[in-house]
Amino acid sequence: xQRKMVYLALCDTCGTPKRITKYALRNGWRNxxxxxxxxxxxxxxxxxxxHLRKIAKELYLFQHxxx
Ligand SMILES: [Zn+2]
Numbered sequence: 001x002q003r004k005m006v007y008l009a010l011c012d013t014c015g016t017p018k019r020i021t022k023y024a025l026r027n028g029w030r031n032x033x034x035x036x037x038x039x040x041x042x043x044x045x046x047x048x049x050x051h052l053r054k055i056a057k058e059l060y061l062f063q064h065x066x067x
């Protein structure tokens with residue numbers, strides 16, 4: 001059973017929580033090229049926390065193992 005999970009990252013500048021979807025994790029962060037997330041509120045870029053990047057990588061690996 002898989003639960004829908006949403007990860008949150010807080011903006012470094014204004015503190016606005018940003019919802020990180022699995023889609024974003026899969027398509028951006030896992031390849032380590034994307035290290036920052038754009039904030040729609042204050043228009044600053046926030047560094048993606050290391051632990052979330054790790055989760056993204058694990059998600060990716062898990063999905064490709066189980067196919
Ligand atoms: Zn912000």
